[in-house]
Amino acid sequence: MPELPEVETVRRGLALYVTGKRIKRLEILHPRATRSGSTISLKSVEGARITDVARRGKFLWFVLDRELALVGHLGMSGQMLIVPKNSELERHTRIRIDFGDKKLELRFIDQRTFGWMSAEPLRKQDEKYLPECCAHIAPDIFSEEFDKARVIGEIKRRKIEIKKALLNQEIMSGVGNIYADEALWYAKVHPERLSSSLSESELAEILRAVKKVMKSALKQGGTSFDDLYINVNGESGYFEVSLRAYGREDEPCRRCGALIRRINFANRSSHFCPVCQRARKSRKPAKKRG
DNA sequence: CATCGACCCTGCGGGC
DNA sequence: TGCCCGCAGGGTCGAT
Numbered sequence: 001m002p003e004l005p006e007v008e009t010v011r012r013g014l015a016l017y018v019t020g021k022r023i024k025r026l027e028i029l030h031p032r033a034t035r036s037g038s039t040i041s042l043k044s045v046e047g048a049r050i051t052d053v054a055r056r057g058k059f060l061w062f063v064l065d066r067e068l069a070l071v072g073h074l075g076m077s078g079q080m081l082i083v084p085k086n087s088e089l090e091r092h093t094r095i096r097i098d099f100g101d102k103k104l105e106l107r108f109i110d111q112r113t114f115g116w117m118s119a120e121p122l123r124k125q126d127e128k129y130l131p132e133c134c135a136h137i138a139p140d141i142f143s144e145e146f147d148k149a150r151v152i153g154e155i156k157r158r159k160i161e162i163k164k165a166l167l168n169q170e171i172m173s174g175v176g177n178i179y180a181d182e183a184l185w186y187a188k189v190h191p192e193r194l195s196s197s198l199s200e201s202e203l204a205e206i207l208r209a210v211k212k213v214m215k216s217a218l219k220q221g222g223t224s225f226d227d228l229y230i231n232v233n234g235e236s237g238y239f240e241v242s243l244r245a246y247g248r249e250d251e252p253c254r255r256c257g258a259l260i261r262r263i264n265f266a267n268r269s270s271h272f273c274p275v276c277q278r279a280r281k282s283r284k285p286a287k288k289r290g
Numbered sequence: 291c292a293t294c295g296a297c298c299c300t301g302c303g304g305g306c
Numbered sequence: 307t308g309c310c311c312g313c314a315g316g317g318t319c320g321a322t
Contacts, residue, residue, distance in 0.1 A: 058316075076315050112299045114316060160293070177315065268315055
Protein backbone atom coordinates (compact mmCIF):
# COMPACT_ATOMS: atom_id res chain seq x y z
CA MET A 1 0.00 0.00 0.00
CA PRO A 2 2.86 2.37 -0.43
CA GLU A 3 1.83 5.83 -1.57
CA LEU A 4 4.01 8.87 -2.12
CA PRO A 5 5.29 9.29 1.47
CA GLU A 6 6.23 5.62 1.75
CA VAL A 7 7.92 5.56 -1.65
CA GLU A 8 9.81 8.76 -0.84
CA THR A 9 10.91 7.20 2.45
CA VAL A 10 12.18 4.18 0.52
CA ARG A 11 13.91 6.46 -2.00
CA ARG A 12 15.78 8.33 0.71
CA GLY A 13 16.83 5.14 2.41
CA LEU A 14 18.05 3.64 -0.84
CA ALA A 15 19.88 6.80 -1.89
CA LEU A 16 21.94 6.72 1.31
CA TYR A 17 23.27 3.32 0.42
CA VAL A 18 23.33 2.89 -3.37
CA THR A 19 24.49 6.28 -4.63
CA GLY A 20 27.91 5.90 -6.22
CA LYS A 21 27.77 2.12 -6.24
CA ARG A 22 28.06 -0.09 -9.31
CA ILE A 23 25.51 -2.81 -10.08
CA LYS A 24 27.70 -5.87 -10.18
CA ARG A 25 25.03 -8.51 -10.59
CA LEU A 26 21.24 -8.54 -10.73
CA GLU A 27 19.44 -11.79 -10.11
CA ILE A 28 15.77 -12.32 -11.03
CA LEU A 29 14.04 -14.90 -8.83
CA HIS A 30 10.48 -14.60 -10.14
CA PRO A 31 9.20 -14.12 -13.72
CA ARG A 32 6.61 -11.52 -12.65
CA ALA A 33 9.17 -9.34 -10.95
CA THR A 34 9.95 -7.53 -14.18
CA ARG A 35 7.53 -5.14 -15.85
CA SER A 36 5.54 -6.88 -18.56
CA GLY A 37 5.85 -4.89 -21.74
CA SER A 38 9.39 -3.85 -21.03
CA THR A 39 11.57 -4.34 -24.10
CA ILE A 40 14.95 -4.14 -22.42
CA SER A 41 16.37 -6.95 -20.36
CA LEU A 42 16.64 -6.10 -16.69
CA LYS A 43 20.07 -7.68 -16.73
CA SER A 44 21.31 -4.91 -19.04
CA VAL A 45 21.80 -2.60 -16.07
CA GLU A 46 24.63 -4.81 -14.85
CA GLY A 47 27.86 -2.88 -14.85
CA ALA A 48 26.18 0.52 -14.55
CA ARG A 49 27.02 2.97 -11.80
CA ILE A 50 24.20 4.57 -9.82
CA THR A 51 24.46 8.35 -9.66
CA ASP A 52 21.17 9.15 -7.92
CA VAL A 53 17.78 7.79 -6.89
CA ALA A 54 14.80 9.69 -8.29
CA ARG A 55 11.06 9.51 -7.87
CA ARG A 56 7.85 10.65 -9.51
CA GLY A 57 4.65 9.81 -7.66
CA LYS A 58 4.92 6.17 -6.66
CA PHE A 59 7.60 5.32 -9.25
CA LEU A 60 11.22 5.41 -8.22
CA TRP A 61 14.36 4.84 -10.24
CA PHE A 62 18.09 4.56 -10.06
CA VAL A 63 19.72 7.15 -12.28
CA LEU A 64 22.60 5.40 -14.06
CA ASP A 65 25.74 6.48 -15.87
CA ARG A 66 24.13 5.44 -19.17
CA GLU A 67 21.02 6.14 -21.27
CA LEU A 68 18.95 3.85 -19.12
CA ALA A 69 17.24 3.90 -15.74
CA LEU A 70 16.50 1.06 -13.37
CA VAL A 71 12.87 1.73 -12.40
CA GLY A 72 10.97 0.18 -9.53
CA HIS A 73 7.35 0.21 -8.50
CA LEU A 74 6.36 -1.26 -5.13
CA GLY A 75 2.82 -2.07 -6.18
CA MET A 76 0.81 -3.19 -3.19
CA SER A 77 3.30 -4.99 -1.07
CA GLY A 78 6.77 -4.30 -2.43
CA GLN A 79 9.75 -3.67 -0.21
CA MET A 80 13.34 -2.82 -1.02
CA LEU A 81 15.67 -3.86 1.72
CA ILE A 82 19.39 -3.47 2.18
CA VAL A 83 20.30 -6.60 4.12
CA PRO A 84 23.32 -8.75 4.97
CA LYS A 85 24.16 -11.04 2.05
CA ASN A 86 24.24 -14.11 4.26
CA SER A 87 20.85 -13.44 5.86
CA GLU A 88 18.10 -15.91 5.17
CA LEU A 89 16.21 -15.26 1.94
CA GLU A 90 12.72 -13.99 2.66
CA ARG A 91 10.08 -16.16 0.99
CA HIS A 92 8.89 -13.50 -1.43
CA THR A 93 12.26 -12.24 -2.56
CA ARG A 94 11.93 -11.41 -6.26
CA ILE A 95 15.18 -9.68 -7.18
CA ARG A 96 18.64 -9.44 -5.60
CA ILE A 97 21.18 -6.81 -6.54
CA ASP A 98 24.83 -7.25 -5.70
CA PHE A 99 26.88 -4.04 -5.57
CA GLY A 100 30.15 -5.78 -4.91
CA ASP A 101 29.79 -4.94 -1.25
CA LYS A 102 31.27 -7.54 1.06
CA LYS A 103 28.43 -7.50 3.54
CA LEU A 104 25.21 -6.03 2.13
CA GLU A 105 22.94 -6.46 -0.87
CA LEU A 106 19.60 -5.08 -2.05
CA ARG A 107 16.55 -7.30 -2.09
CA PHE A 108 13.26 -6.55 -3.75
CA ILE A 109 10.60 -8.46 -1.83
CA ASP A 110 6.99 -8.50 -2.94
CA GLN A 111 4.35 -10.85 -1.64
CA ARG A 112 1.55 -9.95 -4.07
CA THR A 113 3.72 -9.40 -7.15
CA PHE A 114 1.99 -6.21 -8.24
CA GLY A 115 5.35 -4.50 -7.97
CA TRP A 116 8.17 -4.78 -10.48
CA MET A 117 11.56 -3.55 -11.58
CA SER A 118 12.41 -2.62 -15.14
CA ALA A 119 15.26 -1.28 -17.26
CA GLU A 120 13.84 1.69 -19.13
CA PRO A 121 15.16 3.99 -21.84
CA LEU A 122 15.09 7.69 -21.02
CA ARG A 123 12.80 10.13 -22.76
CA LYS A 124 13.27 13.87 -22.74
CA GLN A 125 10.24 15.73 -21.42
CA ASP A 126 10.24 19.44 -20.59
CA GLU A 127 14.04 19.64 -20.32
CA LYS A 128 14.01 16.61 -18.04
CA TYR A 129 14.77 12.98 -18.63
CA LEU A 130 12.16 10.50 -17.49
CA PRO A 131 12.13 6.72 -17.82
CA GLU A 132 9.73 5.72 -20.57
CA CYS A 133 7.28 3.94 -18.28
CA CYS A 134 6.90 7.12 -16.18
CA ALA A 135 6.36 9.51 -19.07
CA HIS A 136 2.58 9.46 -18.68
CA ILE A 137 2.70 9.99 -14.92
CA ALA A 138 1.91 13.56 -13.86
CA PRO A 139 4.17 15.43 -11.44
CA ASP A 140 3.33 14.95 -7.78
CA ILE A 141 2.39 17.72 -5.41
CA PHE A 142 5.94 18.10 -4.05
CA SER A 143 7.62 18.31 -7.42
CA GLU A 144 8.99 21.51 -8.98
CA GLU A 145 6.89 20.89 -12.07
CA PHE A 146 3.67 20.70 -10.09
CA ASP A 147 1.20 23.18 -11.53
CA LYS A 148 -1.73 23.72 -9.21
CA ALA A 149 -3.81 25.64 -11.74
CA ARG A 150 -3.34 22.92 -14.34
CA VAL A 151 -4.36 20.20 -11.88
CA ILE A 152 -7.47 22.10 -10.82
CA GLY A 153 -8.36 22.60 -14.49
CA GLU A 154 -7.80 18.90 -15.25
CA ILE A 155 -10.09 17.89 -12.41
CA LYS A 156 -12.80 20.39 -13.27
CA ARG A 157 -12.99 19.43 -16.93
CA ARG A 158 -13.70 15.78 -16.07
CA LYS A 159 -16.97 14.26 -15.02
CA ILE A 160 -15.82 11.73 -12.49
CA GLU A 161 -16.06 11.32 -8.75
CA ILE A 162 -13.48 13.51 -7.00
CA LYS A 163 -11.83 10.53 -5.39
CA LYS A 164 -11.26 8.96 -8.79
CA ALA A 165 -9.62 12.16 -9.93
CA LEU A 166 -7.30 12.11 -6.90
CA LEU A 167 -6.32 8.53 -7.67
CA ASN A 168 -5.70 9.23 -11.35
CA GLN A 169 -1.91 9.36 -11.64
CA GLU A 170 -2.12 11.24 -14.95
CA ILE A 171 -3.72 14.25 -13.26
CA MET A 172 -1.52 14.32 -10.17
CA SER A 173 0.58 11.42 -8.96
CA GLY A 174 1.40 9.92 -5.60
CA VAL A 175 -2.04 9.71 -3.99
CA GLY A 176 -3.48 6.27 -3.21
CA ASN A 177 -6.61 5.04 -1.49
CA ILE A 178 -5.53 5.87 2.05
CA TYR A 179 -4.34 9.44 1.58
CA ALA A 180 -7.24 10.18 -0.78
CA ASP A 181 -9.68 9.31 2.03
CA GLU A 182 -7.64 11.28 4.53
CA ALA A 183 -7.36 14.38 2.36
CA LEU A 184 -11.08 14.39 1.55
CA TRP A 185 -11.85 14.11 5.25
CA TYR A 186 -9.68 17.14 6.04
CA ALA A 187 -11.20 19.08 3.15
CA LYS A 188 -14.73 18.00 4.22
CA VAL A 189 -15.60 16.80 0.73
CA HIS A 190 -17.61 13.66 -0.02
CA PRO A 191 -15.59 11.18 -2.14
CA GLU A 192 -18.44 10.83 -4.64
CA ARG A 193 -18.83 14.53 -5.38
CA LEU A 194 -18.61 15.10 -9.12
CA SER A 195 -15.26 16.63 -10.05
CA SER A 196 -16.80 19.19 -12.40
CA SER A 197 -19.18 20.37 -9.68
CA LEU A 198 -16.42 21.43 -7.30
CA SER A 199 -15.45 25.07 -7.07
CA GLU A 200 -11.89 26.30 -7.54
CA SER A 201 -11.66 27.08 -3.85
CA GLU A 202 -12.93 23.65 -2.85
CA LEU A 203 -10.34 22.05 -5.14
CA ALA A 204 -7.61 24.29 -3.78
CA GLU A 205 -8.66 23.19 -0.30
CA ILE A 206 -8.48 19.52 -1.33
CA LEU A 207 -4.98 20.01 -2.75
CA ARG A 208 -3.89 21.74 0.45
CA ALA A 209 -5.23 18.76 2.40
CA VAL A 210 -3.42 16.28 0.13
CA LYS A 211 -0.16 18.11 0.73
CA LYS A 212 -0.71 18.40 4.45
CA VAL A 213 -1.56 14.72 4.90
CA MET A 214 1.36 13.45 2.85
CA LYS A 215 3.78 15.90 4.41
CA SER A 216 2.98 14.74 7.92
CA ALA A 217 3.20 11.08 6.90
CA LEU A 218 6.56 11.79 5.32
CA LYS A 219 7.75 13.46 8.47
CA GLN A 220 6.95 10.37 10.50
CA GLY A 221 8.21 7.92 7.88
CA GLY A 222 11.55 9.59 7.67
CA THR A 223 12.49 8.98 11.27
CA SER A 224 13.13 5.25 11.16
CA PHE A 225 16.55 5.21 9.53
CA ASP A 226 19.68 3.61 10.72
CA ASP A 227 23.00 4.03 8.94
CA LEU A 228 23.99 0.41 9.31
CA TYR A 229 20.78 -1.40 8.60
CA ILE A 230 18.49 0.54 6.34
CA ASN A 231 15.08 -0.99 6.63
CA VAL A 232 13.22 0.64 3.82
CA ASN A 233 9.98 -1.16 4.41
CA GLY A 234 7.23 0.27 2.22
CA GLU A 235 4.55 -0.63 4.71
CA SER A 236 6.16 0.77 7.82
CA GLY A 237 5.25 4.34 7.02
CA TYR A 238 1.59 4.25 7.92
CA PHE A 239 0.69 5.63 11.29
CA GLU A 240 -2.74 4.36 12.09
CA VAL A 241 -3.03 6.53 15.16
CA SER A 242 -3.07 9.60 12.98
CA LEU A 243 -5.58 8.33 10.42
CA ARG A 244 -8.88 10.23 10.49
CA ALA A 245 -11.00 8.30 7.99
CA TYR A 246 -9.24 5.32 6.42
CA GLY A 247 -9.93 2.05 8.24
CA ARG A 248 -12.14 3.75 10.84
CA GLU A 249 -15.54 2.37 9.83
CA ASP A 250 -18.07 2.72 12.68
CA GLU A 251 -15.60 4.69 14.77
CA PRO A 252 -16.43 8.29 15.76
CA CYS A 253 -15.33 11.12 13.49
CA ARG A 254 -12.59 13.01 15.30
CA ARG A 255 -14.28 16.27 14.36
CA CYS A 256 -17.98 15.76 14.99
CA GLY A 257 -18.37 12.32 16.58
CA ALA A 258 -20.59 10.85 13.86
CA LEU A 259 -19.70 7.31 12.88
CA ILE A 260 -17.32 6.98 9.93
CA ARG A 261 -18.91 5.15 7.01
CA ARG A 262 -17.34 2.76 4.54
CA ILE A 263 -18.70 2.36 1.03
CA ASN A 264 -17.56 0.24 -1.89
CA PHE A 265 -15.65 2.15 -4.45
CA ALA A 266 -14.06 0.80 -7.65
CA ASN A 267 -13.01 -2.59 -6.25
CA ARG A 268 -11.90 -1.06 -2.97
CA SER A 269 -13.46 1.15 -0.32
CA SER A 270 -13.95 4.73 0.70
CA HIS A 271 -14.16 5.95 4.26
CA PHE A 272 -15.77 9.25 5.14
CA CYS A 273 -17.77 11.13 7.75
CA PRO A 274 -21.42 11.28 6.65
CA VAL A 275 -21.92 14.55 8.54
CA CYS A 276 -18.74 16.54 7.78
CA GLN A 277 -18.54 15.29 4.22
CA ARG A 278 -21.96 15.78 2.69
CA ALA A 279 -22.74 14.43 -0.77
CA ARG A 280 -24.18 17.82 -1.64
CA LYS A 281 -22.92 21.14 -0.40
CA SER A 282 -26.17 22.26 1.13
CA ARG A 283 -28.94 20.01 2.17
CA LYS A 284 -32.48 21.25 1.81
CA PRO A 285 -35.13 19.61 3.93
CA ALA A 286 -36.68 16.74 2.02
CA LYS A 287 -39.98 17.64 0.47
CA LYS A 288 -42.83 15.40 1.31
CA ARG A 289 -44.76 14.09 -1.63
CA GLY A 290 -48.12 12.43 -2.01
C1' DC B 291 -11.33 10.75 -26.37
C1' DA B 292 -13.40 9.82 -21.73
C1' DT B 293 -14.87 6.71 -18.48
C1' DC B 294 -15.73 2.20 -16.47
C1' DG B 295 -14.73 -2.18 -14.78
C1' DA B 296 -12.17 -6.54 -14.91
C1' DC B 297 -7.93 -8.37 -13.87
C1' DC B 298 -3.27 -9.49 -12.05
C1' DC B 299 -1.76 -11.79 -6.98
C1' DT B 300 -1.25 -13.75 -2.09
C1' DG B 301 -2.28 -13.85 2.79
C1' DC B 302 -5.42 -13.22 6.20
C1' DG B 303 -9.57 -13.37 8.83
C1' DG B 304 -14.50 -14.40 9.29
C1' DG B 305 -18.16 -17.67 8.80
C1' DC B 306 -19.69 -22.19 8.94
C1' DT C 307 -9.91 -28.06 12.44
C1' DG C 308 -10.29 -26.83 7.84
C1' DC C 309 -12.39 -25.05 3.83
C1' DC C 310 -14.27 -21.24 1.17
C1' DC C 311 -14.95 -16.69 0.28
C1' DG C 312 -14.26 -11.82 0.44
C1' DC C 313 -11.12 -8.28 1.02
C1' DA C 314 -6.87 -5.54 0.59
C1' DG C 315 -5.32 -2.36 -3.66
C1' DG C 316 -1.92 0.27 -8.02
C1' DG C 317 -1.84 0.24 -12.58
C1' DT C 318 -3.07 -1.50 -17.15
C1' DC C 319 -5.99 -2.75 -20.75
C1' DG C 320 -10.09 -3.81 -23.27
C1' DA C 321 -14.94 -2.58 -23.72
C1' DT C 322 -18.41 0.88 -24.15
